[in-house]
Amino acid sequence: MRIDIISVLPELMESPFKTSILRRAMDKGLAEVHFHHLRDWSTNKHRQIDDEPYGGGAGMVMMVEPLDKCISELKSQRNYDEVIYLTPDGITLNQKIANTLSIKNNLIFLCGHYKGIDQRVRDLHITKEISIGDYVLTGGELAACVLADSVIRLIPGVLNDEQSALTDSFQDDLLSPPIYTRPESYKGLEVPKVLLSGNFAQIEEWRHEEAVRITKEKRPDLL
Numbered sequence: 001m002r003i004d005i006i007s008v009l010p011e012l013m014e015s016p017f018k019t020s021i022l023r024r025a026m027d028k029g030l031a032e033v034h035f036h037h038l039r040d041w042s043t044n045k046h047r048q049i050d051d052e053p054y055g056g057g058a059g060m061v062m063m064v065e066p067l068d069k070c071i072s073e074l075k076s077q078r079n080y081d082e083v084i085y086l087t088p089d090g091i092t093l094n095q096k097i098a099n100t101l102s103i104k105n106n107l108i109f110l111c112g113h114y115k116g117i118d119q120r121v122r123d124l125h126i127t128k129e130i131s132i133g134d135y136v137l138t139g140g141e142l143a144a145c146v147l148a149d150s151v152i153r154l155i156p157g158v159l160n161d162e163q164s165a166l167t168d169s170f171q172d173d174l175l176s177p178p179i180y181t182r183p184e185s186y187k188g189l190e191v192p193k194v195l196l197s198g199n200f201a202q203i204e205e206w207r208h209e210e211a212v213r214i215t216k217e218k219r220p221d222l223l
């Protein structure tokens with residue numbers, strides 16, 4: 001998978017892709033992420049990429065021309081499955097969306113800033129608008145990192161233990177059951193006996209029951 005990320009602040013997104021699982025995915029050649037600084041597509045000498053809104057009002061608008069030039073140049077080089085605009089106005093990211101995107105080959109992520117982008121960029125290029133939740137960030141960069149992380153970890157071969165993505169919270173609309181490791185007893189708190197029993201059918205049944213119980217308690221909307 002190749003992800004091209006367009007932003008005015010690409011520096012903000014460097015470290016997540018240089019660390020841990022995402023780094024390993026890149027090193028294995030399973031994912032590549034390319035950053036594009038929007039100011040490189042500015043058409044004036046001040047490298048301007050935003051301007052005042054027509055009709056007035058507070059805040060600046062990201063201009064159509066630099067964004068159109070940048071996206072058009074990328075599109076001339078390969079076919080993109082989706083051109084995704086990260087915006088609080090988008091549909092809320094969930095595991096199903098991450099699953100769907102994880103089987104794509106080429107994606108563009110556009111990070112919004114200021115009041116947002118000129119509507120004509122949406123009309124010309126954007127195929128999906130994604131938000132990471134009902135709150136406002138200073139820009140789409142952190143949201144782009146969240147989206148990339150949720151998608152890249154699902155690419156086959158990225159996680160060491162293929163099972164582990166399958167038992168994630170949300171993978172089957174249930175939260176995860178409690179987990180324990182050594183020691184068996186700590187400050188009077190004991191590991192549930194069933195987990196020490198070696199009876200795998202019973203363990204799976206307990207885990208499922210606990211997952212249902214915890215989901216009812218914390219996220220009844222999922223059931």
Ligand code: 6GU
Pocket residue numbers: 085086087088112130131132133134135136137138139140143144
């Ligand atoms: Cl994608 N962008 C911004 N600026 N804020 C957000 C968001 C995105 N998702 C949630 N809040």
